[in-house]
Amino acid sequence: MTDTRTTGLSRRSFLRKGAVGGSAAAAASVLAAPAVLAQAPLVMKMQTSWPASDIWMDFARQYVTRVEEMSGGRLKIDLLPAGAIVGAFQVMDAVHDGVIDATHTVPVYWYGKHKAASFFGTGPVFGGSASTMLGWFYEGGGAEFYRELTQDVLGLNVIGFMGMPMPAQPFGWFKTEVNSVADIQGFKYRTVGLAADLLQAMGMSVAQLPGGEIVPAMERGVIDAFEFNNPSSDRRFGAQDVAKNYYLSSYHQASEAFEFTFNRDFFEDLEPDLQAILKYGVEASATANLALAQREYSKDLAELQADAGVIVRRTSSEILEAQLGAWDTLIADLEGDAFNKKVMDSQRAWVEKVAYYELMNAPDLGLAYEHYFPGKLSL
Numbered sequence: 001m002t003d004t005r006t007t008g009l010s011r012r013s014f015l016r017k018g019a020v021g022g023s024a025a026a027a028a029s030v031l032a033a034p035a036v037l038a039q040a041p042l043v044m045k046m047q048t049s050w051p052a053s054d055i056w057m058d059f060a061r062q063y064v065t066r067v068e069e070m071s072g073g074r075l076k077i078d079l080l081p082a083g084a085i086v087g088a089f090q091v092m093d094a095v096h097d098g099v100i101d102a103t104h105t106v107p108v109y110w111y112g113k114h115k116a117a118s119f120f121g122t123g124p125v126f127g128g129s130a131s132t133m134l135g136w137f138y139e140g141g142g143a144e145f146y147r148e149l150t151q152d153v154l155g156l157n158v159i160g161f162m163g164m165p166m167p168a169q170p171f172g173w174f175k176t177e178v179n180s181v182a183d184i185q186g187f188k189y190r191t192v193g194l195a196a197d198l199l200q201a202m203g204m205s206v207a208q209l210p211g212g213e214i215v216p217a218m219e220r221g222v223i224d225a226f227e228f229n230n231p232s233s234d235r236r237f238g239a240q241d242v243a244k245n246y247y248l249s250s251y252h253q254a255s256e257a258f259e260f261t262f263n264r265d266f267f268e269d270l271e272p273d274l275q276a277i278l279k280y281g282v283e284a285s286a287t288a289n290l291a292l293a294q295r296e297y298s299k300d301l302a303e304l305q306a307d308a309g310v311i312v313r314r315t316s317s318e319i320l321e322a323q324l325g326a327w328d329t330l331i332a333d334l335e336g337d338a339f340n341k342k343v344m345d346s347q348r349a350w351v352e353k354v355a356y357y358e359l360m361n362a363p364d365l366g367l368a369y370e371h372y373f374p375g376k377l378s379l
Contacts, residue, residue, distance in 0.1 A: 041076040049088040049105040051212040052081040055232040060104040063285035070277045088210035096156045101266045108193030118193035121256035124327045128351040130165035133255040137162045140350040159267050161282045163258035164289035171250035171315040172227030173243035181322045190226035195252040201326040218242040231301040240308035247315045251323040
């Protein structure tokens with residue numbers, strides 16, 4: 001893989017150095033125009049892995065708004081949907097190559113490069129939530145493991161940060177009721193990352209597809225069950241038109257976060273305050289994303305039931321227990337790789353300590369909900 005740091009000036013390095021040279025020339029000239037031009041905003045080309053209509057594009061737009069406002073207009077983001085320049089699964093390579101400056105995606109979309117990518121979003125569930133694992137990334141050593149994997153192991157010319165921690169993903173959409181492990185045997189099922197290995201171990205045949213390809217694949221019979229992520233995304237791409245049984249709660253992808261990745265040359269060429277805005281804008285957008293997700297995910301779940309005749313259920317205990325057993329087998333296989341093992345050891349240690357506090361401290365919110373809204377949780 002070519003390292004763009006050794007092949008000459010990056011596009012943004014050239015532009016920034018050119019702007020400095022232009023200012024010097026302007027000082028020696030009676031013309032004022034070059035000084036005005038030097039103040040033009042720097043435009044960052046950012047492609048997501050999402051269709052233009054997906055709610056996750058709305059999440060990306062919240063990031064764009066915060067970055068542009070915090071930079072006082074010095075940074076502008078040209079935000080593009082999946083496929084505008086490269087495919088949804090090709091954004092990491094495009095950032096590395098400098099074809100785009102940044103991406104809003106998830107690590108499992110480049111899981112084909114190294115299975116450890118999935119540890120930064122859809123790895124083994126040791127008992128922590130997505131928020132627990134986001135804490136591991138920022139305060140438990142995860143960010144350094146991410147840097148080691150992307151830059152040292154894979155030689156990628158990127159810098160990345162994790163954003164909004166996602167609610168646990170539904171087990172997904174099925175044409176028939178599924179209550180036991182026997183019920184899912186032989187299903188052609190869509191998922192991504194290590195979840196693909198997990199569900200294959202449970203007897204499914206798995207296809208890894210971008211979100212925009214799921215419903216067409218279901219209609220053609222390429223798959224006959226699937227998950228994507230949440231009620232809003234699922235509803236927007238028409239999941240309710242091809243299946244009616246929607247199973248919430250699962251261990252296959254219970255701790256994912258959004259990934260913001262930047263071309264390293266581009267990022268390091270920026271002034272320190274603009275680097276900080278891009279970095280901490282990720283944290284700011286996470287709060288905004290969560291609030292929007294709470295509003296829209298809950299609204300769309302209710303409307304899927306009321307308007308589309310979708311039957312919403314919780315995944316059975318039998319299937320959940322089988323998922324944990326499958327994780328045990330998969331973990332043992334993954335530990336054969338030294339990098340995988342040290343990342344999982346770090347995650348286990350973090351979860352054992354942090355989730356113990358979280359779970360011991362958390363009141364039974366279901367009990368309170370049932371008190372005020374009796375009968376609604378009896379799915």
